[in-house]
Amino acid sequence: xxxxxxxxxxxxxxxxxxxxxxxxxxxxxxxxxxxxxxxxxxxxxxxxxxxxxxxxxxxxxxxxxxxxxxxxxxxxxxxxxxxxxxxxxxxxxxxxxxxxxxxxxxxxxxxxxxxxxxxxxxxxxxxxxxxxxxxxxxxxxxxxxxxxxxxxxxxxxxxxxxxxxxxxxxxxxxxxxxxxxxxxxxxxxxxxxxxxxxxxxxxxxxxxxxxxxxxxxxxxxxxxxxxxxxxxxxxxxxxxxxxxxxxxxxxxxxxxxxxxxxxxxxxxxxxxxxxxxxxxxxxxxxxxxxxxxxxxxxxxxxxxxxxxxxxxxxxxxxxxxxxxxxxxxxxxxxx
Numbered sequence: 488x489x490x491x492x493x494x495x496x497x498x499x500x501x502x503x504x505x506x507x508x509x510x511x512x513x514x515x516x517x518x519x520x521x522x523x524x525x526x527x528x529x530x531x532x533x534x535x536x537x538x539x540x541x542x543x544x545x546x547x548x549x550x551x552x553x554x555x556x557x558x559x560x561x562x563x564x565x566x567x568x569x570x571x572x573x574x575x576x577x578x579x580x581x582x583x584x585x586x587x588x589x590x591x592x593x594x595x596x597x598x599x600x601x602x603x604x605x606x607x608x609x610x611x612x613x614x615x616x617x618x619x620x621x622x623x624x625x626x627x628x629x630x631x632x633x634x635x636x637x638x639x640x641x642x643x644x645x646x647x648x649x650x651x652x653x654x655x656x657x658x659x660x661x662x663x664x665x666x667x668x669x670x671x672x673x674x675x676x677x678x679x680x681x682x683x684x685x686x687x688x689x690x691x692x693x694x695x696x697x698x699x700x701x702x703x704x705x706x707x708x709x710x711x712x713x714x715x716x717x718x719x720x721x722x723x724x725x726x727x728x729x730x731x732x733x734x735x736x737x738x739x740x741x742x743x744x745x746x747x748x749x750x751x752x753x754x755x756x757x758x759x760x761x762x763x764x765x766x767x768x769x770x771x772x773x774x775x776x777x778x779x780x781x782x783x784x785x786x787x788x789x790x791x792x793x794x795x796x797x798x799x800x801x802x803x804x805x806x807x808x809x810x811x812x813x814x815x816x817x818x819x820x821x822x
Contacts, residue, residue: 526550527549527588528547528548528549528550528589529547529549530545530546530547531545531546531548532544532545532546533545533594533596533626535622535623535625536622537599537618537619537622537623538618539606540599540604540606540619541604541605542596542597542599542604542605542606542619542622542623543596543597544571544596544597544604544623545571545594545596546593546594547583547588547592547593547594547595548592548593548630548632549589549590549591549592549632550589552589552590552632555631555632555633556590556591556592556632556633556637557591557592557633557634557637557638557639557662557819557820558591558592558593558594558627558633558634558637558638558639559582559592559594559638559639559640559641559819560594560596560620560623560624560627560640560641560661561574561578561593561595561596561640561642561643561646562616562640562641562642562643562646562649562650562653563595563597563598563601563642563643563645563646564642564643564644564645564646565645565723566608566719566720566723567608567719569598569601569644569645569646570597570601570602571595571596571602572602574595574643576799577643577786577787577803578595580803580808581787581803581807581808581811582641584808585808585809585811585812586812586815590820591815592632592633594623594626594627596623598611598616598619599611599615599616599619608719608723609720609722609723609726610723612727612730613648613649613652613730614652614656616649616652617649617653617656617657620640620642620649620650620653621653621656621657621660624638624640624657624660624661625660636662637662637819638660638661638662639661639663639665639815639818639819640653640661640663640664640665641664641665641666642664642665642666642669643667643668643669643786644667644669644754644785645669646667646669647666647667647668647669647670647745648666648669648670648730648732649669650664650665650666650669650743651664651669651671651735651736651739651743652732652735654739654741654743655734655735655736655739656735658740658741661741662741662742662818662819663741663742663743663744663814663818664741664742664743664744665743665744665746665811665814666743666744666745666746667787668746668747668748668751668753668754668786668787669732669754670732670759671732671736671745671759671760671762671763672731672732672758672759673730673731673732673733674724674727674728674729674730674731675705675709676758676762677753677754678705678708678724679701679702679705680701680752680753680754680755680758681701681752681753682697682700682701682705683697683698683700683701684697684792685752686700686701687793688752688792688793708724709724709728712724712725713728733762733766736763736766737766737767739772739774739775740772742774742776742814742817742818743774743775743776744778744811745763745777745778746779746780746807746810746811747759747760747777747778747780748779748780748783748784748786748787748804749780749781749782749783750782750783750784750791750792750794751783751785752784752785752792752793753785754785756779760779763775763777776814778810780804780806780807780810781804781806782804783804783806783807784798784801786798786803787804787807788801788802788803788804789801789802789803789804
């Protein structure tokens with residue numbers, strides 16, 4: 488809190504209060520917004536090319552950094568609604584508030600065809616999205632402030648899948664990655680997870696019965712999407728329906744944090760870990776850190792599995808924030 492003083496001058500036994508100008512300055516000072524020039528970091532809009540598409544985003548970087556700093560490229564989730572703007576709360580709560588922004592850079596960008604980025608998101612497969620993330624990393628590597636040997640990739644939901652692809656395909660670009668609620672199973676199983684959760688919560692079905700019915704619903708959707716993809720989401724489903732992260736996960740040799748929410752209705756941590764055990768029957772490699780956060784939902788907010796109503800007011804999991812910050816310190820900030 489800032490305080491203002493009032494100067495007093497004693498003249499001939501009376502006190503003359505020099506008030507007017509001092510009070511005006513005081514009011515202006517108390518009401519003024521903080522001077523952003525004194526912050527240790529800056530947020531600036533950026534753009535870069537990936538193939539024929541111009542992609543746009545936001546770069547958060549230290550102000551006046553005297554040494555090269557590490558960086559994280561963040562990949563948003565699925566559908567048209569997954570924009571950097573819509574991810575602002577998650578990014579602020581899980582990354583910005585708990586990372587030293589005076590010594591690390593963050594790059595968020597809108598995927599193809601979303602926001603101001605060029606292209607069509609629904610015609611882009613996961614390998615294409617991974618190529619866009621690499622282009623973002625290449626852009627960072629061109630900046631004099633960035634240590635190109637310490638660029639990581641992170642992503643949420645579908646962006647978690649992209650993180651997995653990036654680490655397998657571009658080990659020379661990314662030093663490690665964070666997959667937040669990124670499935671380790673294929674697209675068909677993820678859609679099945681989604682339907683089964685709805686049936687369990689809304690129709691009070693037992694899990695096995697819900698999964699059996701959900702599988703029938705998935706087969707219907709996949710057939711219709713392949714036959715007549717009229718909606719954007721169905722066009723995307725036609726493009727990605729055969730994706731299986733099992734083609735990539737066994738080939739990741741860089742540090743990766745696979746973090747799941749205990750109450751995630753879209754990506755079951757139980758089936759995610761079961762799938763990992765199939766890929767790695769002798770145990771997950773030492774570069775894998777697999778964590779299920781107690782009480783967390785798909786967005787790592789604290790919520791019940793069958794939570795109804797808005798989620799805006801729900802708090803983000805403290806454990807999620809702690810684990811992300813710890814991974815970043817270990818992998819990126821200990822040079």
